[in-house]
Amino acid sequence: MINNGSKNIISQLKQDVERFLHTAHGKLDFKTYREFMVTGNRKNYESVYFYRRKKLTTFGLLAFLYPGDQQYIEALENEIWHVCNEFTWCLPAHIDTSLEEQDYQTYKQTNQLLFTVDLFAAETAFTLAELVHLFHNQLDDFLVEKVKIEIDRRVFEPFLERSFHWEKATHNWASVCAGSIGVAAFYLLEGDGRQEEIINRVMHTLDYYLQGFEEDGACTEGYSYWQYGFGYFVYFADLLQRYRQIDLFGKEKVRAVALFQQKVFLANHYVVHFSDAEPTAEPMLGFTHFLHKKFPEVHVPRESMRKTNIVDDCGRWAPAIRELWWYDERLKGSEWPNEDHLMEHSSIYLSRMDAYAFAAKAGHNDEPHNHNDIGQFILYGRGDVFLRDLGSGEYHKDYFNDKRYQFVCNSAEGHSIPVINGLYQREGAHFFGTMKKHHESNTHESIKLDISSAYEEPLRFFRQFDWYKSDKPQLIVTDCFTFDEQPSSLTESFIADDFPYDIQDQTIYLKGKKETLQISYEQTKVIPNVKRKSFRNHQGEQEYYLHILFDAIDLEKNMTIRFAFNFLGG
Incomplete structure (x- = not known):
């Protein structure tokens, strides 16, 4: 399980745990929540929100790497508890205020708390569902049930009761939101009649996502959004193939999109950064190994380009755990070709x-x-x-x-x-x-x-x-x-x-x-x-x-x- 390619990653995870255990961080208090609505500032709330996701993901990764170490399970349980008790899983910048901030009269009419489903609510559902799937025998039974309830009322039910703007989007929102909900449904709704409806809607939305790419497979949003949006498409497509034997990787458009990474790096970590993109980026090597096995034309970068910090700035669980699952030390990479x-x-x-x-x-x-x-x-x-x-x-x-x-x-x-x-x-x-x-x-x-x-x-x-x-x-x-x-x-x-x-x-x-x-x-x-x-x-x-x-x-x-x-x- 722990090979040479993972040692630096594990060292980084353990350093992060020490920081988490000994460094106090801000709280998602009311003033911080309302700041975006009042001033437009996103940074203060999001820094706390994403810090919590980093902790959740890091403890989950170490619990996976060291299944006999109870300290990581206990720390993971604590972070799951905090996330389950958040007012909303959305970012304030994405909230439909007619839902989370409904007035009392509306609540009395519906007798129901209402929730927006944005990128991060959907990602949170993916994360918690996969954590419960992996650790259900080690987590407290009450906490497992709490997770299922929260995902159901915050994500599944809102998705089934309403339509969302991102369902017909042709960019990363479509794949991240739909793909995350689909993954959570695979894990938690087996035998539940709602699973089929959710999966069908998810696949319909992913068709819109692919329409956002031209036939050449380029992502005009920029490399980081390719890595993000196409990543969640692939995570869902992988489970769809395993659970339903439906192969989305056979589509020619998907092959073209998979080849985009090698067409956008200038050299080393420098990337073509048109649109809202950063000037440097790190290819996810595990993700690239997975794509290479699906599409042998996908170039495998050299090992030294591998991320040692697999937990990104938003603390995303899905790409981080797959860097461990999908990394293949037998694949030897090389420089970007001329x-x-x-x-x-x-x-x-x-x-x-x-x-x-x-x-x-x-x-x-x-x-x-x-x-x-x-x-x-x-x-x-x-x-x-x-x-x-x-x-x-x-x-x-x-x-x-x-x-x-x-x-x-x-x-x-x-x-x-x-x-x-x-x-x-x-x-x-x-x-x-x-x-x-x-x-x-x-x-x-x-x-x-x-x-x-x-x-x-x-x-x-x-x-x-x-x-x-x-x-x-x-x-x-x-x-x-x-x-x-x-x-x-x-x-x-x-x-x-x-x-x-x-x-x-x-x-x-x-x-x-x-x-x-x-x-x-x-x-x-x-x-x-x-x-x-x-x-x-x-x-x-x-x-x-x-x-x-x-x-x-x-x-x-x-x-x-x-x-x-x-x-x-x-």
Whole structure:
């Protein structure tokens, strides 16, 4: 059971247990619960909520690894008790206040407490149901029954009595909510007539989830949401195959989605972070081993990329336990291969070669976790992301309402795309771009984007990327504009990481840890200006970046502006 590949993981789990036992943490008190409704702040409640899930999952993992150690069972029972007594299993940001916060008159009419079923209520049901399934002979009988009652009244009954917005969603909510409920139903409702109804509805919702992927299998939400949403699809599909002999893995779309991971890593842990994604990520090796056995084309990363901390920031049980169950030490991984991938349906391109990589996107501005970013690109070299995406900002009430594009990381201002007549790209599916391969050889890739429909201004706009592969790669970006009327202004905009920089002789130099990037521009056409700016990242921390702006000098109806990005070495 405990192999060499698990030793570092177990060491981390034991360190976490010591911290849990000796560190006091906040409580889910009333003020903390109401804070989101009053101020929009999500962080305080969620930090306590997820800390409790981390404890629950960690004690569960150690109880599984050391079945004879009663201290872990007792600690697990205590955390299960706390979770069962929470006012709601949802996050305040997701609550339908007409349910949890119903008034007394409504309660008198129904004589029933009502519950929202969101991502985390569903995940909690999955977690508790699987824990009871694994440890029912070791847990207190009363606590086992308590778990069954709470899952029934908080998740099963609300799901059966109502419909939810996520049942027809084409993103991670569909798979996480439905998949979790389906798993809990497999474990707890055997012989109960409701199980069949639940499983049928779950499978219907998972069909919607798969519709959210184009035929190329790309996840436009970003890698972390692929790992999250597709993970819960796979957890349910695995049990469905075992309990019902129904094979969802035989679908061609599922195979395509399974291959997405190897098409989105730049190098090592650096990932293409379009949309609400983080710049680095760790592949779940156990999960990847499972997929590799289903689909041999799935690349297995090297062992050193394996997570040693398998309990994620939200304390999710389902992926953590499967990192132990599904990890196969016989599978020897390797570096991400040198490959080019054009995901034409999703308009995402990646070229990876040794220590360098380039990625670009078109698509439309109404994608899940959308950023206004048609024409955006990323340039990586030897351990640094030079031209970057800001990725995910701090989640806040306003982050998901009509103020979303006031956050720079979501707006066109925070991306490497032009500003035309002082106007940025806008949100909406009718703002779009297309991508196609223009040239292909062993040493040169050319990708052409038609971004004419990405702007409100009437124009023709083509952006071409010429990627020259050598020991020191070069990227040429050529923007061709054709306006109906002479423009009043045109600013080329590039987002770079917070590097030391220098400007001299029509050139900007960005100095990374091991590499220098030279940005050459046409002095007769543009005037450069570099500004150091900041935003609040997903962790709520202030993060700095460089905003490199080039104002066009001579404005004409037909304009071509060219930039060269050359890697020079250390």
